Amino acid sequence: MDNKDKIRSAVAQFFKVPEAEVTEGFVFPAARLQGAVGRSALQAALKRIAGVDLAAAFTANTYGELVNAPGARPSSGAAVLAVGIDLENADNLPDAKDPWITSAEIAYCTRQADPRLSFCGLWCAKEAAMKCGPAFAGLSPKEIEITHDEDRRPGLCINNAAHQTGLSDWLVSISHAGRIAVAMCLLRPAASPAPAPGSAAPSSAQPDPTSRNG
Template identity: 30%
Template sequence: MNLREIVGKLAGCPASDVGPDFRLDGPGLSGSMKKSILIASVRRQLGVECMRAAQAKTFAELESVVRAAASAGAKEPSESARVLAGDLERGELPAGLRCGIDVEAADALPLAQDYANHEFYRDAFTLDEIAYCAGQANPRIHFAARWCAKESLKKCDPVFLTERMGSIEVVRRETGGLRLVHHGSSGRRDLEHAVSIAHTDSIAAAVVVAPVR
């Protein structure tokens, strides 16, 4: 599958309709969820890690950033990531209570016959999360709730802003509550952030509160 076919599939139109001026903010391609699906598809189908794909407004811009990412191969951290890292080292993050909130519709997530082998779900969720959600009567609402928790973490704590969704896990405690776990280069780490999720049959929401530093 090439880039034009990826965009056409997400937008629900023939690949032949995807020209240089094709807008990436239309139906099927707008919103953080759809942008993440696009990034995951580019990674899985083309073997290119390109977070800047989410910022492209047209197909021509998308082609340009994906081509640049493919040429660069393993990239250095972005300027914003370097600035953030410097702030963290100097202890310059804002003090006090920080809270992140996110809401998502279940039907914004892609349909899948096999969640464990679907590029989006494998990219955004751990195998344990996939096993739990896929075993529920309405898998997508449970995936949406966990997606919201991960988005909320990124919103309230910039340390995780550039982390891949799949490196963050929502884990059920034996007592029935939830906690967040980060899988990084140094291994698994339980996070101190408080997390709560809720959902109806069609809408999921989550709130994450960062520990006071």
């Protein structure tokens, strides 16, 4: 799905009309855009669903005006970075009856020195992912599974076939202090191009931002 299709989908969902009706001549229903609040809601929907921040959401009256506005298409070759962060007290976790965690996550957390704090870290990681970008929009916490490799570095696994895209580009970090857990989810920036033959390589590698605590 290209950027224009994502914007069309966002507009259709916001105005609750079939996507087929959202052509360049589609006029935005005025009742849904009353005042700055309505326009702000449209801008927020475009950010959440299409991943674009369009000032034209405050001025456009048709889909054509919106989709052809500056910023509707990302600049060619530009790196995109999305970040989500969440912090929580381990004593404020959701009720255990709420099915937000998978059996694999339960198995991991119960092996840790403080299982509740470990559960809290996973909850924060799921919340951070959902705040991070449109790739996670519409997913429930249980569909975003936090995994760990043999070195205890956290990662992401989406248990929803319709959202299996780009997971290798996402990084997760989890940390704890006292009864507080914090997690960050970010989109890995585009890799730098390989140096030309005969040019100097970078002098040092960047540290791995992922945490070894979960």
